Amino acid sequence: MPTDPVHERPVDLLSDLVGFDTTNPPGDERACVEYVEDLLTDAGLETERLAADPDRPNLLARLPGGDEAPPLLLQGHVDVVPTEGQAWEHPPFSGVVEDGYVWGRGTLDMKSGVAMMLSAVLRAAAEGLEPAGDVLLLILVDEEAGGDLGAKYVVENHAETFADVEYAIGEFGGFPLRLAGSTFYPIQVAEKQVCWLRATFTGEGGHASDPQRDGPMHALGEVLTRLTERRLPVRVTPAAEAFVEALAEEADGAEADRLRALLDPERTDETLDAMGEEAARLDAMLHDTASPTVVEGGSKINVHPSEVTLRVDGRLLPGVTPDEFLAEVRDAVGDVDGVAFEVERHDESGSEVDLGMFDLLADVLEQQDPEAVPAPYLLTAATDARFFDRLGVQTYGFTPLDLPPEFDFMSLAHAANERVPVEAVEFGADATYRVLERYGE
Numbered sequence: 001m002p003t004d005p006v007h008e009r010p011v012d013l014l015s016d017l018v019g020f021d022t023t024n025p026p027g028d029e030r031a032c033v034e035y036v037e038d039l040l041t042d043a044g045l046e047t048e049r050l051a052a053d054p055d056r057p058n059l060l061a062r063l064p065g066g067d068e069a070p071p072l073l074l075q076g077h078v079d080v081v082p083t084e085g086q087a088w089e090h091p092p093f094s095g096v097v098e099d100g101y102v103w104g105r106g107t108l109d110m111k112s113g114v115a116m117m118l119s120a121v122l123r124a125a126a127e128g129l130e131p132a133g134d135v136l137l138l139i140l141v142d143e144e145a146g147g148d149l150g151a152k153y154v155v156e157n158h159a160e161t162f163a164d165v166e167y168a169i170g171e172f173g174g175f176p177l178r179l180a181g182s183t184f185y186p187i188q189v190a191e192k193q194v195c196w197l198r199a200t201f202t203g204e205g206g207h208a209s210d211p212q213r214d215g216p217m218h219a220l221g222e223v224l225t226r227l228t229e230r231r232l233p234v235r236v237t238p239a240a241e242a243f244v245e246a247l248a249e250e251a252d253g254a255e256a257d258r259l260r261a262l263l264d265p266e267r268t269d270e271t272l273d274a275m276g277e278e279a280a281r282l283d284a285m286l287h288d289t290a291s292p293t294v295v296e297g298g299s300k301i302n303v304h305p306s307e308v309t310l311r312v313d314g315r316l317l318p319g320v321t322p323d324e325f326l327a328e329v330r331d332a333v334g335d336v337d338g339v340a341f342e343v344e345r346h347d348e349s350g351s352e353v354d355l356g357m358f359d360l361l362a363d364v365l366e367q368q369d370p371e372a373v374p375a376p377y378l379l380t381a382a383t384d385a386r387f388f389d390r391l392g393v394q395t396y397g398f399t400p401l402d403l404p405p406e407f408d409f410m411s412l413a414h415a416a417n418e419r420v421p422v423e424a425v426e427f428g429a430d431a432t433y434r435v436l437e438r439y440g441e
Helices: 010-018 030-042 111-127 151-157 215-229 238-249 253-261 268-283 322-333 358-368 385-389 422-438
Strands: 046-050 058-063 072-077 101-103 135-140 167-170 177-179 182-191 193-202 289-297 307-316 339-347 374-379 394-397 419-421
Touching (some): 010 030, 030 046, 030 058, 030 111, 030 135, 111 135, 111 422, 167 385, 177 268, 182 238, 182 385, 193 322, 215 289, 215 307, 215 322, 238 253, 238 374, 253 268, 289 322, 307 322, 358 374, 385 394, 419 422
Parallel strands (some): 167 394
Antiparallel strands (some): 058 135, 193 307, 193 339, 289 307
16 A cells, blocks of 8 residues: 555546546536545545535635635536446546556546645645645536536535635646647636527428428428538637737747738638648637537427427637527528527626736746746636636636647547546646645745
């Protein structure tokens, strides 16, 4: 058995966390949260459960600091996405360490981040570090299913706990992204909003032996084709502009000009079309998106349905309203009979970005990796940060990992054989501790 203090073994922490099957749904995060709780209380830290469901509790711990700075929030989730239908080399909840990697579901999203934060807080407690302000470590549930029992519940029911918090650290960022011939370390400063739509198609049903040239299925086909083939209008946000400018500053003259053309709405789409595979990482930063994902309708093979429902995963850029998004979608779809769109869910995220802590995070990365080029990043998905934004908290996506060039984070997160290099976890745990040391500078 290892005799080193647990905070010196972030890889073991991660392996233990992966060993808890916290697949969401159903979640079942309690045992994992209790494991973390025991480590924190053994280190002498006060903890509190914040739970909408006692079997799926969130956990808050406080590392006392000084009064030179407001409290700093570290937040991370321990639930993970399902593994069904995937072929794994190692069981997805084994947490096995082999070939220089920790293997298993959640090693990237985001139990590695939780292990880093936990390691840093435990190290601070063990070494008697007094940060410039209190450090709040919040272990969350339910992020992968919308956060209703996790961050959303905490914000709506325990807002007073975070009243003085200005900055938070969460997912996603702090690891290499290779674009335009350079290696960047994106630090998330903003993210897109969740805006799910429901489209209902109605018309006359009937016997399927009589071909139907119009009706709900025909309208559905037209809408699916148009939504998947057409971009929504270009929108250049301050966060996207900052990221593209960071790319351009590292590029040569011609490449820099091409990148900056992305910021001209008259040239954005033609520039993306000419960029090839690299455009995939930038396209959704510059447009709202509407992705059809679920179709429901029909009950019998020989009956034309009189109603069909389509669900659309909409992602809005910061500052866009649901009404503006609906107008964009209707313009893209055009005149299709018998269809009505409505908003099913909207999780707003703010359009203001506070870069007050960005330079500190960037400097920590540059000290850990002298070749790092940190850049502010607009995430085209959504995280728990959107809920804390409602309290005026600026979250930075900062789960630092020093990944090798051949390692593609995005292709492995949520996929079979999700894994993370051992050295990357150690890199991230140390970087997170350096942030606590220097917080308030």
